[in-house]
Amino acid sequence: MKYLIAFIFGTIIGSFLNVCIHRIPKEESIITPPSYCPKCGKKIKWYDNIPIISYLILKGKCRNCKEKISIQYPLVELLTGFLTTGIVWKYGISVTSFYFLLLTYVLVVVSMIDLKTMLVPVKLCYFAMIAGILFSIFVPSISLKDSILGASFGAGIILFIIETYYILKGKEGMGYGDANVMAVIGAFLGWEKVLLTIFLASLIGAVWGIIFMILRGKNSQLALPFVPFLSLATYVTIIFGNELISWYTGG
Template identity: 60%
Template sequence: MFLCLVAFLFGLIFGSFLNVCIYRIPKGKSILWPPSSCPNCGSRIKWYDNVPVLSYIILRGKCRNCGKKISPIYPIVELLTGTLTAAVVCNFDLSFDSLYYLILVYYLIVVSFIDMKTMEVPVKLSYFALVSGILLFLFTENHSFKEAIFGASLGAGVILFIIETYFVFTGKEGMGYGDANIMAVVGAFLGWEKVLLTLFLASMVGALYGLLTLKKKGAAIPFGPFISVGALISLFFGDRIINWYLGGLNI
């Protein structure tokens, strides 16, 4: 329990950095310098106003200098990062596997919020995560180089097939190529079986979202966040889901 609490607090702090990535990467700015500042007035944020979640509550979601509202996305990202960090550490303990899967989790958080905001997926970040997933497999317990390569290839390949097939029959672009990058990263980290599970879950969540929000036919919806939800479910519950499914088929 103590370890999970420490992981949660670390995740809150790291979530503040992920907020910087989400804001600056689409703008092509450095994620390391300059220090954080108010997006409205540009004033530097003092350290005591940059405490994850707590500062947002104390300041009532407003900048101390200009009084303009600050997006609630900031504390949401921090809480989400803290929660998922704790979940990973509680599941994989203090091991290299925890570090390995945290790279995937943090990547999914960043690309999901960027995709929701800009309808684009940062290519360089995706390539960095992809290479990390393939090369760092050597230090994991339940992974293989072939599985990482095949998973990445299958993940990207399925999405590319859907994109090209949809274009052939409709003359329009459906899913974006950035989604193929995300699926390649997921495949590198989770392997080919969980790639298929991720895609299935992402499609289910996406369809449910479309029904609940009554999106018009043809309305653009970023698919990256749905892939991320599917990947996270696959990460934490994938083995149980797959074993249940194969058991039901008596395979």
């Protein structure tokens, strides 16, 4: 029952995250107006806004204009439901769970925006980083000092990579938005897990890049957003970080 409630709660949050994903790049309010169809602009009734279920009932179409609704909406709701359940499974109903859920929800929004626009919402990252630092005083697993060091260390490593690549290649290999995201991640995870997160993100990105190059062949020179890889690596670190570090150090 606990996990079922966590999943349902996650899908409801996922519905709100879809609003954020749609409006933040347009610099629109995420509070008002209420949810509306992006095609016809009609307000969506509450019974048409039930996560996942409404999409299935409406067969992926707006009730008013009959235009197709992006598959992104139920996928984000489903994803957020599973991510929420995973963290509750790991940390139970606790302050630590809510702390890491806040980070997870921010990363879902930032990842989807990066996938759609290749841009990172800097303001959201800034406020998320500040929240991570301030709320760290309530979380047993991280101290205020670790949070501040994590934010600085995370951003610093990415900035070092960006500048080094530019010196060697004469062009940007990563965006500065990735440094903003890593500052957020470092603020929540602390400096010790920053290296693990970056290593996992690089590993996942490299594997995906190889697959991408094989599939596209000669036409593989296409920029890939790195934030989704950082986000996936962060979630793995949240769930299995302590075990991975213990295994690596022989514990």
